[in-house]
Amino acid sequence: MTKILRIDSSIKGDASITKRLTDKVVDQLGGEVIARNATTIPSIDGAWIGAAYTPADQRSDEQKALLALSDELIAELKSADTVVIGCGVYNFGVTGPLKAWIDQICRVGETFRYTEAGPEGLAGPKRVIIAYASGGVPVGSAFDFATPYIKQVLGFIGISDVTIIAAEGVAVDENAAVAKAEEQILHLAA
Template sequence: MNILHIDSAITGDASVSRQLTAQIVARLKAANPAASVTYRDLNDGVPGIDTNWFKAVRLAPQEPTAEQQKLIATSDAYLKEVQDADVLVIGLPIYNFTLTAALKNWLDQIARAGISFRYTEAGPEGLLKGKRAIFAYTAGGTPFGSDLDFASGYLRFMLGFLGITDVEFVAADGLAFDREAGLARAHEALEKLAA
């Protein structure tokens, strides 16, 4: 088993999502001691896509410039980590009712037509099939699955679009109101996760 462990919280060691992703990975490793783990901290910076990225990655010139080669290599590295993974464990702290900008940038980097998805006569087809994703959803005041939660539904859809349909959430929400209750709900969900 290959595990891709992704964090994106800006709060460092105080981050509940970072604590939860570490616990999820530890649970998976305990059940699968030979599992390998690749760690990616998106808080270190994920370039946003722009016109230069489009010209380098999407248009794929025959002779890319040195700068274009760098953009291609960065996007390829993010995508290869996902392609190589059996399980993705992703920290999902909610900022302003949605996912972090770094996590959105990462999704933009890996959503590559012809590589992670393709268009067919029957509609789009995800090419990252056979993978499992577990999100550690944490929020101070945005209830998981509520009308205010603009992250979980989007991520379930987006990963499904890429072919990852086995998507689970371990949610610690309402932390600003009753931290202990929110953490207890998350740990209960964690205990129910199949390792």
């Protein structure tokens, strides 16, 4: 059975368009779902960075506690076959909660490592489907800073199979934008 990790990152909760889209994507794909609401994930700080860069066998109990959530999030990511990410666009970029999830899962020695040839991703391969919604920023436009950023981060940790389902222009015509995205979802293969 396919294992799906679902990341919702909108501060709008059940009123979120991306949450509605991730619901539909997960239903279309079927499988076992691990759901993660990124709005509960804290931002990293200096103490977290210090813990992450301390060798695992030298970490204090406090450092281990600081990384416990990150360890859990990384385990969820690594165990998934498919990751479904709800990506609302706020001020041309990803939401703060989505950024917090990204920061927690990007860890040297866990999801990437540095080599003589450059960084090497350790989290892939797996499939990612991004459920994107924006008021007026089309995917791939000069003002779309969200999808290139997510693709860069995913590529950095070894994930290159990325599909974007886009509800663009919801501020202009929400029904039409959502209908277009839902049509794209219908064509996703499990």
